[in-house]
Amino acid sequence: MKILVSSCLLGEDVRYDGNNSSIAFDPKFPFSLKELFMDILCENEIYSFCPEVAGGLPIPRISAEIVKNDKPFIVKNQEGLDVTINFLLGAKKALDICKEENIKVALLKSKSPSCGNKEIYDGTFSSNLINGQGLTAKLLEENGIKVFNENELKELNKFIKTNK
Numbered sequence: 020m021k022i023l024v025s026s027c028l029l030g031e032d033v034r035y036d037g038n039n040s041s042i043a044f045d046p047k048f049p050f051s052l053k054e055l056f057m058d059i060l061c062e063n064e065i066y067s068f069c070p071e072v073a074g075g076l077p078i079p080r081i082s083a084e085i086v087k088n089d090k091p092f093i094v095k096n097q098e099g100l101d102v103t104i105n106f107l108l109g110a111k112k113a114l115d116i117c118k119e120e121n122i123k124v125a126l127l128k129s130k131s132p133s134c135g136n137k138e139i140y141d142g143t144f145s146s147n148l149i150n151g152q153g154l155t156a157k158l159l160e161e162n163g164i165k166v167f168n169e170n171e172l173k174e175l176n177k178f179i180k181t182n183k
């Protein structure tokens with residue numbers, strides 16, 4: 020199965036702080052889940068994608084949060100610069116790739132203002148999480164693409180097995 024995966028989860032240094040969120044090297048993940056992750060990578064066709072970089076933002080960059088989470092969305096970085104256009108462009112490019120390649124499922128990094136599928140920070144840069152989706156996760160789901168985060172590897176694996 021073809022899977023769109025957040026580049027940072029694959030170990031690519033694309034995060035705002037110039038680091039990555041590699042599942043393979045994260046001590047929070049037990050060995051069994053790292054093994055499952057590696058199996059998923061080996062047995063499927065992986066499309067690595069970072070919406071924020073694809074949307075034209077640099078590495079490193081000032082962290083950003085969604086400050087208005089309904090249309091028209093507003094995303095600002097911690098210095099107050101409006102980066103909404105970059106986030107929307109990254110989301111659109113993610114959807115374009117999914118359509119072009121017929122990708123039906125994505126594994127995206129949790130809590131990100133682009134990739135988060137269940138929770139996001141509340142826009143006050145206070146580390147407060149609220150229910151909500153990042154702009155890429157939202158656009159993909161609106162277009163019928165199933166989105167999982169790195170804490171849902173078992174659910175992703177089940178989806179793959181039942182939709183092959």
Ligand code: SF4
Nearest residue numbers: 025027069128131134
């Ligand atoms: Fe990772 Fe997504 Fe943030 Fe890029 S935009 S660094 S892929 S969480």
